[in-house]
Amino acid sequence: MPSEPLTAQCYCGASRLTLDKPPLTVAYCHCSDCRRWTGAPVAAFAAFERKDVAGQLPDPFRGAPGVERWTCPTCHAPLAAAFDYLPEQIYVPVGIIDQADRLVPKMHSHASSALPWLHIHDDLPRADASARDALNTAAQ
Numbered sequence: 163m164p165s166e167p168l169t170a171q172c173y174c175g176a177s178r179l180t181l182d183k184p185p186l187t188v189a190y191c192h193c194s195d196c197r198r199w200t201g202a203p204v205a206a207f208a209a210f211e212r213k214d215v216a217g218q219l220p221d222p223f224r225g226a227p228g229v230e231r232w233t234c235p236t237c238h239a240p241l242a243a244a245f246d247y248l249p250e251q252i253y254v255p256v257g258i259i260d261q262a263d264r265l266v267p268k269m270h271s272h273a274s275s276a277l278p279w280l281h282i283h284d285d286l287p288r289a290d291a292s293a294r295d296a297l298n299t300a301a302q
Contacts, residue, residue, distance in 0.1 A: 174234065177217070177234040
């Protein structure tokens with residue numbers, strides 16, 4: 163994981179984040195909620211402590227119960243997500259992080275919801291549901 167701060171920006175560049183510390187973990191998410199939000203067949207997020215995310219996040223919205231999401235007010239690109247069951251963590255889509263090439267996923271969450279035609283062949287742990295225990299452990 164990179165030791166220097168990471169930077170992130172939305173599609174249009176109007177929304178920028180600085181991530182002061184390396185991520186707690188990086189994970190794929192196969193749930194339909196994340197797929198719909200990102201528009202991708204699988205999402206990848208880097209988890210950070212909220213205090214380590216610097217930048218102006220707009221007001222969040224709640225699309226699903228227990229999920230808070232932020233999008234750029236200009237281009238509406240995904241910026242971050244937070245989940246009630248993962249207190250003090252914020253998840254930034256790996257695709258908006260400028261140093262994404264150095265952020266290697268460590269696990270799959272909601273693997274049982276993966277699209278049947280998507281085949282990611284790796285030896286990473288797979289959780290059928292949220293992987294909340296592993297994700298909370300990563301923060302400790």
